[in-house]
Amino acid sequence: MPKKPSAVTNNNNLKQHIRWAWSISQGYRSKLLLYFILELIAIVLSLLFVYLSKKAVDMAISPEDLPLKWTLIGIVTSVAVGIGIRAYTSWLNERIKMMMTFQLQRNMLDAQMLSVWKLIKNWHTGDIQIRIQTDCEEVATMIAKSALSFLLTVIQLLASLAFLWYMDPMLALLILAISPLFLFSKIYFQKMRKLSREVKSEESNFSNILQENLRFRLLIRAMGIFPKRRQKLTASQQELFVLKMRQLNFSTYTQSAMKICINAGYLLTFIWGIYRLHSGQISFGTMTAFLQLVARIQTPILALITYIPGFVRFRVSADRLLELKEGEIEPQIEQQRLLGTTVLKIQDLSFRYEDKWVLNNLNLNLMAGQPTAIVGPSGKGKTTLIRLLLSLIKAEKGQILLTDREGSRPLTAAHRINFAYIPQGNSLFSGTIRENLMLHVKEGEHIALEKALWIACAEFVLELPDGVDTVVGESGMGLSEGQAQRIAIARALMHNGDIWLFDEVTSALDRNTADTLIKRLLDFGQDKLCLFVTHDLNLADTCVQRIYLD
Numbered sequence: 001m002p003k004k005p006s007a008v009t010n011n012n013n014l015k016q017h018i019r020w021a022w023s024i025s026q027g028y029r030s031k032l033l034l035y036f037i038l039e040l041i042a043i044v045l046s047l048l049f050v051y052l053s054k055k056a057v058d059m060a061i062s063p064e065d066l067p068l069k070w071t072l073i074g075i076v077t078s079v080a081v082g083i084g085i086r087a088y089t090s091w092l093n094e095r096i097k098m099m100m101t102f103q104l105q106r107n108m109l110d111a112q113m114l115s116v117w118k119l120i121k122n123w124h125t126g127d128i129q130i131r132i133q134t135d136c137e138e139v140a141t142m143i144a145k146s147a148l149s150f151l152l153t154v155i156q157l158l159a160s161l162a163f164l165w166y167m168d169p170m171l172a173l174l175i176l177a178i179s180p181l182f183l184f185s186k187i188y189f190q191k192m193r194k195l196s197r198e199v200k201s202e203e204s205n206f207s208n209i210l211q212e213n214l215r216f217r218l219l220i221r222a223m224g225i226f227p228k229r230r231q232k233l234t235a236s237q238q239e240l241f242v243l244k245m246r247q248l249n250f251s252t253y254t255q256s257a258m259k260i261c262i263n264a265g266y267l268l269t270f271i272w273g274i275y276r277l278h279s280g281q282i283s284f285g286t287m288t289a290f291l292q293l294v295a296r297i298q299t300p301i302l303a304l305i306t307y308i309p310g311f312v313r314f315r316v317s318a319d320r321l322l323e324l325k326e327g328e329i330e331p332q333i334e335q336q337r338l339l340g341t342t343v344l345k346i347q348d349l350s351f352r353y354e355d356k357w358v359l360n361n362l363n364l365n366l367m368a369g370q371p372t373a374i375v376g377p378s379g380k381g382k383t384t385l386i387r388l389l390l391s392l393i394k395a396e397k398g399q400i401l402l403t404d405r406e407g408s409r410p411l412t413a414a415h416r417i418n419f420a421y422i423p424q425g426n427s428l429f430s431g432t433i434r435e436n437l438m439l440h441v442k443e444g445e446h447i448a449l450e451k452a453l454w455i456a457c458a459e460f461v462l463e464l465p466d467g468v469d470t471v472v473g474e475s476g477m478g479l480s481e482g483q484a485q486r487i488a489i490a491r492a493l494m495h496n497g498d499i500w501l502f503d504e505v506t507s508a509l510d511r512n513t514a515d516t517l518i519k520r521l522l523d524f525g526q527d528k529l530c531l532f533v534t535h536d537l538n539l540a541d542t543c544v545q546r547i548y549l550d
């Protein structure tokens, strides 16, 4: 059964998340360091601005005639350079974030594309899609942006606090005391994490329903189940609404509390400053510096608070992505072309899905030039045998040997290039027919396009107004099932593999076309190893060998 999106079983600790985030940052660290250093300079400049403006105000109201020019030049320079640095760092940061997101998305997709069969069936594509799209971005945002900004904000906060402490320790303590530090408590984090996880799970569920509704939109209408499927989508939206409202309510409470603290802090500083100014304990310049520093303390505190939801989402997303990466991945190996495969020998082959045995001690010899039909009732393991031959699944027992002019060797995933495989149903990609036909061909190793179309009884393509450049939609939309099936056959023949694995190639064809197709295939494939999985008895009768699976 596909995994329910809500079932995030992973719950890694903070250390594991940080270690993983660190590994993702590889390749970007020097750029991130540059960003960090420039931001530090910007912080120093902003404090320099506070210091110089205090000095300028005090100089301006001083009875002595002090030269203000250099102080004012210093103020303008610190502001101008600060703006320039911030513009560059924000550009740089967005760029790093984008690159990191794309790389993470590619890695996650690769892991899914290459994960072993057992894992594939556990996942719903809608769920995978939402994880790759939104969770990858969440993680990259944290690593490239929020984590460093958080650190910089803490530095800015500490520097401003130290400055204020230097001018008035009591005020610094008071400001800190009424800051909404409760937002860093464990209870707050736990609550946020729970809410975030629930929302993300429901988003995955919504994506699953949406994806299936769109994919089967014609079928849904034809079956008259549109209201039901719509209802399912609406129910998921309602659930999402409830969860997001819970999140919104929670953040409204916390933000209101936060705003009360921030305003109280400002008022306190103002009253405190006025009182001390009035009693002559501080200068007017110090009063302005107070107000600026309070802003420079409260703004970082506010910023730190806004990082919390992002940090919580990062941890939930990290769990979801680590879960996606779990399990066995097929190693990428170089493909080996065999030199005229003559025999494919299946010896004592047994296979089971979990505890259900599908094949038991199967023995079979496929010889070049002796087409074989595999027939039998539905659900007896015909497609499973094809999966074993394509090394998509591993046999429990037994082996498959391939013999060519150079000898025999066990079949592995490296031999896939030698197979011409046609799956059941429509398997065309969106794009032109030419793009579909040329998908896996190598220069100099493929047969002529027109020839492949002819053998596959797909000459009709050449008569279309745009010929092989005709654009087909998703899943071959714009073509009939039979037309799409014949183009898929031509595609399989194009790269001239020695071993043909044809799964129900005549299922969507009329009798005449099917018979012509069989004849052409058998004529052209006289030196090939042909395996037809079929319920078509005419096709089975034409084969030299018939194997009955029951």
Ligand SMILES: Nc1ncnc2c1ncn2[C@@H]1O[C@H](COP(=O)(O)OP(=O)(O)OP(=O)(O)O)[C@@H](O)[C@H]1O
Pocket (backbone or CB within 6 Å): 121, 353, 354, 356, 358, 377, 378, 379, 380, 381, 382, 383, 384, 385
């Ligand atoms: N991914 C899977 N996980 C668990 N069981 C599976 C899986 N795929 C197939 N099976 C089971 O294995 C058995 C053989 O399936 P298979 O698709 O090989 O049959 P088949 O002979 O090709 O059927 P058909 O003629 O209908 O295409 C079936 O009983 C099926 O329920």
